[in-house]
Amino acid sequence: MNQDELKALVGQAALQYVVPGQIVGVGTGSTVNKFIEALASMKNQIKGAVSSSEASTARLKALGIPVFDSNEVAELAVYIDGADEINGQGHMVKGGGAALTREKIVAAQSKVFVCIADESKLVSVLGAFPLPVEVIPMSSARITAQFANMGGQAHVRMKDGNPLVTDNGQHILDVNGLHIHDPVAFEAEVSQWPGVVTVGVFAHQKAQVCLLGTSEGVKTLKF
Ligand code: 5RP
Numbered sequence: 001m002n003q004d005e006l007k008a009l010v011g012q013a014a015l016q017y018v019v020p021g022q023i024v025g026v027g028t029g030s031t032v033n034k035f036i037e038a039l040a041s042m043k044n045q046i047k048g049a050v051s052s053s054e055a056s057t058a059r060l061k062a063l064g065i066p067v068f069d070s071n072e073v074a075e076l077a078v079y080i081d082g083a084d085e086i087n088g089q090g091h092m093v094k095g096g097g098a099a100l101t102r103e104k105i106v107a108a109q110s111k112v113f114v115c116i117a118d119e120s121k122l123v124s125v126l127g128a129f130p131l132p133v134e135v136i137p138m139s140s141a142r143i144t145a146q147f148a149n150m151g152g153q154a155h156v157r158m159k160d161g162n163p164l165v166t167d168n169g170q171h172i173l174d175v176n177g178l179h180i181h182d183p184v185a186f187e188a189e190v191s192q193w194p195g196v197v198t199v200g201v202f203a204h205q206k207a208q209v210c211l212l213g214t215s216e217g218v219k220t221l222k223f
Contacts, residue, residue: 006118006213011035013211013218017114019077020045023068025106026060027081028053028099031116035080036060050076052106053099054167070106079110083117083207084129084200090115090207090223091183095132095200098157098166104198107205115207119214127178132200137163137171139195144173146193152178170197 001009011034018024018039026032026039026049036056039049040063048066050073051057057067081103083092092115094100107113133154135143144154157164157172164172180186183203190199210221 001213001215003118003120007031007116008034009218010116010118010211010213012038014080014114014116015039015042017078017080017112017209018042018046021047022077023047023073024049025076025079025081025110026051026056027079027103027106028056029082029097031082031118032056032080033059035116036063036065039063039065050106050109052081052102053097055097055099070109073109076106076110078112078114079107080114080116081107083115083121083202085123085126086115086117086121086207086210087123087126087183089183090210090221091126092202092207093126093129093131093180093200094202095134095172095198096129098132098134098164098172100132100200101134101166101168101198104202104205107202112209113205113207115210117210117212119212122212126180126183126201130174130176131178131180132157133173133175133190134166134168134170134197135173136195136197140171140173143193143195147173147175147178150178152176168197
């Protein structure tokens, strides 16, 4: 099976975690796009979704799935999202699709985070994937210097020759060269640097379940 087929497999498998009659939290990315396609088959059984990006919102609405503002919903039973990396404890690196801030917000309002990923995303130490960090633009240089002190090389993410602007109007730094051995401590430390909106380490909002697409089928990891 190729990577696209593995993504479709876990997108379909995630339907078993969707609670009928409720609102489901929906992440962002190519794996989640497969989940959204599968969710259309259940659209008459759910109230709707809280979405983590403008891109997912557009896809959900195009399929006739109502999208609620996160402020309208006190708690979600489940949040389904992909990851750029996940370790054996359910800690993740996310933000490859620049949606990390809203993803962390929706994850925080959800009881269970179900990560859907192909097996290439499972790692022993986070950091080989360049770590996305959403920042207030005027703080980029200072935060870049702070990462350099940790051995990381940060670069502003570009799109069409200009800094990419997130759904929240901010910029993304992608940081290479990190080896994140203690994701909980790392997330806590970087989150309090002035100008950091969201760091793409999801350790406090970790996954409780990972549906991993492998050539032998879907493996369920629980953390
Ligand atoms: C978007 C994300 C995605 O979940 C992550 O980048 C994985 O994406 P994909 O399913 O396309 O590999 O964090 O901000």
